[in-house]
Amino acid sequence: MLKDMIKRDIADSNGYLAFIQENSAFRRLWTGWTVSSLGDSFNQAAVVFLILTLTGGEGLKTGLAIGLRLSSRLIFAGLGGVIADRLDRRLFLISLDLSLAAAALLFVFAGSTGSLPALYALTVLMGALSAAHASARIVYLQDVAGTARFDRALALMQIGFGMAVFLGNGLGGAMIAVVGCQVVFILDALSFLFSTFCTWTAAPAQAAAAVKAGRSSLRQDWLAGISHLRSQPVLLRMVLTNAIWSLGGGGVFVIVSLLCYQRFDNDPVVLGLFFAMTGAGALAAAAVRPVLGRGFQQDALIIGWACVAEGLLFVLLPHVSSLPLSLVLFAAQLAAAFLFGLAYQPLLLREAAPAMRGRISGLDGGIYLSLYGLAAAVHGALAAAWGLKAAAALAGGIMAAAGLFWLLFLHRRNGSSATTQLCSGK
Structure with missing residues (x-):
């Protein structure tokens, strides 16, 4: 058994390398998006450090700093998904990268004035x-990688993201201490400009069939996506599971940021190390990707149990006083979160109709990220009122409950399928 697993891992690693070498468009995207993730990690560490410093570590205001970053996503993630199903996706992504570069530069002025x-x-x-x-x-x-290799492309993107976030947050904390937040914001802007160039040169071999300039309005397309989601029980339960999880997951980085402020004297290096565990978790999850993609049932079970494991690990985090052990525990929790993502995203797009992929992705991201943003502010306030241990217990309990909700749906679905087969004589 172990020998077979090692052989599969080696074969999968060789497949990664061959895929990167063969697909030049994917290679450019991988490079550009990894660098922009690195810059965005610098930005996140700098913004959280500024808010903690300006507010004296106030829970609600720190939660708002993280929550507001996500609160607008219900509309814009859904809108982005609709546009992705209607227009040239490459040009749309380029325009967004340029806009992100401009927004990153504006942080330089906001940070220098200290304006909340x-x-x-x-x-x-x-x-x-x-x-x-x-x-x-x-x-x-998926357009660039192809449907057959989308799982592999997604795992490679996560490896790049993991390396970027690990280095970005770890280096970001040190850079904030040495050169200040303004330089960090400039580097973030440059990373988005580099991503613009990479996306510009990364056109797929042929345009995707789903990309169309339809006559329907954006509102009609959006409503069509909602209707499709409601008509598919598996899709609907997946999105609901993600939404429930977000009500607890939104508290994770707020509580961790406050933990750094209270227990480790608001040291930007320690804050960067905690945020860097995001990258470590992503890399750890990518290492076990070969166990995914072998069928609906196995991937679906991983989705549920990953949520349960993540929730339980986060409950334990504030009870650990050692910095090294805290970092390891946080990395393990985030590995469970990224393992969930590696199983969840391909399954979500496989269950959606091809013409609805952008809309379903947008609806899913918009719902869970906006709730995540709201939960960040709420958990920040609860941490101030109840203490970190109680707030972490609530956040972790909600994440675990999301996993149990999905596992219960699977159990009932499998029972219903078995009954149907028995009644039909199969």
């Missing part, structure tokens, strides 16, 4: 643009 309203406003703008980019990006990735 300006920081909050730019955070909302950055979140909206990023939401639209994420919705179009996942569908364009």
Whole structure:
């Protein structure tokens, strides 16, 4: 058994390398999006550090800094998904990268003046643009990689993201301490300009069939996506599971940021190390990707149990006082979160109709990220009122409950399928 697993891992690694070498468009996208993730990690670390410093570590205001970055995504993720199904996805992504570069430069002025309203406003703008980019990006990735290799492309993107976030947050904390937040914001802007160039030179071999300039309005297309979601029980339960999870997951980085402020003296290096565990978790999850993609049932079970594991690990985090052990525990929790994503995203797009992929991706991202943003503010306030341990227990409990909700649906679905087969004599 172990020997077979090792052989599969080696074969999968060789397949990764061959895929990167063969598909030049994917290679450019991988490079550009990895670099922009690196810059965005710098930005996130700098914004959170500024908010903690300006507010004296106030829970609600710190939660708002993270929550506002995501609160606008319900509209803009859905809008980005609709546009991705109607227009040229490559040009749409390029326009968003340029807009993100401009927004990153505006942070330089907001940071230098120490204006909380300006920081909050730019955070909302950055979140909206990023939401639209994420919705179009996942569908364009499938155009470039091809449906048969989409799982592999998604795993490679996660490896790139993991390396970028690990280095970006780790280096970002050190850079903030050495050169200040303004230089970090400039580097973020440059990363989006580089991503623009890479996307411009990364056209797929042929245009996707789903890309069309239809006569229907954006509102009609959006409503069509909602109707399709409601008509598919598996899709609907997947999106609901993600939405429930977000009500707990939204508290993760707020509580961790406050933990750094209270327990580790608001050290930007320690904050960067905690945020860097996002990358470590992504890399750890990517390492076990070969167990995915072997069938609906196995991937679906991974989705549920990953949520349960993530929730339980986060409940334990505030009870650990050692910094190294805290970092390891947080990395393990995030590995479960990314394993969920590696199983969830391909399954979601496979269950959606081809012409609806952008809309379903946008609706899913918009719902869960907007709730995530709201939950970030709420958990920040709860952490201030109840303490970190109680807030973490609530957040972790909700994440675990999301997994149990999905596992219960699977159990009932499998029972119903078995009954149908028995009644039909199969």
